[in-house]
Amino acid sequence: xxxxxxxxxxxxxxxxxxxxxxxxxxxxxxxxxxxxxxxxxxxxxxxxxxxxxxxxxxxxxxxxxxxxxxxxxxxxxxxxxxxxxxxxxxxxxxxxxxxxxxxxxxxxxxxxxxxx
Amino acid sequence: xxxxxxxxxxxxxxxxxxxxxxxxxxxxxxxxxxxxxxxxxxxxxxxxxxxxxxxxxxxxxxxxxxxxxxxxxxxxxxxxxxxxxxxxxxxxxxxxxxxxxxxxxxxxxxxxxxxxxxxxxxxxxxxxxxxxxxxxxxxxxx
Numbered sequence: 001x002x003x004x005x006x007x008x009x010x011x012x013x014x015x016x017x018x019x020x021x022x023x024x025x026x027x028x029x030x031x032x033x034x035x036x037x038x039x040x041x042x043x044x045x046x047x048x049x050x051x052x053x054x055x056x057x058x059x060x061x062x063x064x065x066x067x068x069x070x071x072x073x074x075x076x077x078x079x080x081x082x083x084x085x086x087x088x089x090x091x092x093x094x095x096x097x098x099x100x101x102x103x104x105x106x107x108x109x110x111x112x113x114x115x116x
Numbered sequence: 117x118x119x120x121x122x123x124x125x126x127x128x129x130x131x132x133x134x135x136x137x138x139x140x141x142x143x144x145x146x147x148x149x150x151x152x153x154x155x156x157x158x159x160x161x162x163x164x165x166x167x168x169x170x171x172x173x174x175x176x177x178x179x180x181x182x183x184x185x186x187x188x189x190x191x192x193x194x195x196x197x198x199x200x201x202x203x204x205x206x207x208x209x210x211x212x213x214x215x216x217x218x219x220x221x222x223x224x225x226x227x228x229x230x231x232x233x234x235x236x237x238x239x240x241x242x243x244x245x246x247x248x249x250x251x252x253x254x255x256x257x258x
Binding site for chain 2: 033034035036037039040050052054055056057059060062063064065080
């Protein structure tokens with residue numbers, strides 16, 4: 001699924017990321033507010049959905065080579081977080097949807113979770 | 117690489133926001149040296165979990181990374197409270213982290229298990245009241 005499709009499905013606002021980055025493909029997704037749980041899961045080209053807002057969210061995604069972060073429930077990253085994301089080339093979006101609905105919407109449209 | 121390269125990082129225990137900087141630096145170094153992406157990811161995550169642990173539990177510490185031709189060894193050294201029961205600490209879900217740490221997204225009791233998961237060898241040397249040294253090795257597969 002393209003990042004642009006995720007934006008469309010979640011009616012999300014892009015906070016940082018170039019037009020070209022939105023055309024990148026993601027193959028799996030992970031939804032969690034616990035970064036240690038996210039770190040227990042490795043998958044290429046993934047998107048992270050989270051309601052947690054601090055700079056470690058961006059670092060976690062960076063360590064895992066994730067390409068996109070979606071903040072749910074209208075949470076917004078601070079400028080410092082946006083800077084880290086820009087440096088790492090990670091697309092950051094915000095959606096009004098809650099975690100359950102956001103994950104469900106992506107799953108129902110064919111974006112799978114990681115194989116356990 | 118004739119013998120090995122060594123990189124030393126200090127981990128600031130006061131600042132949760134900057135935690136992970138050493139891991140970011142290490143990741144850049146490993147990329148520059150041309151290691152496979154999967155190897156880099158495993159090492160970065162193990163180092164990052166270790167760094168977070170040192171910030172949460174030990175008031176900071178230091179990391180030494182030795183890069184050999186066939187393996188990479190990360191040594192995490194802190195002078196924190198030490199780990200009383202290592203077997204218990206290795207159990208997924210067991211954590212002594214505070215609620216405030218949990219509210220920051222860590223303390224799920226996955227740090228040490230993740231470090232073990234992503235490395236080929238891991239050794240924990242810990243003395244209560246003196247500190248902990250964790251040695252992790254990842255072998256390079258050509």
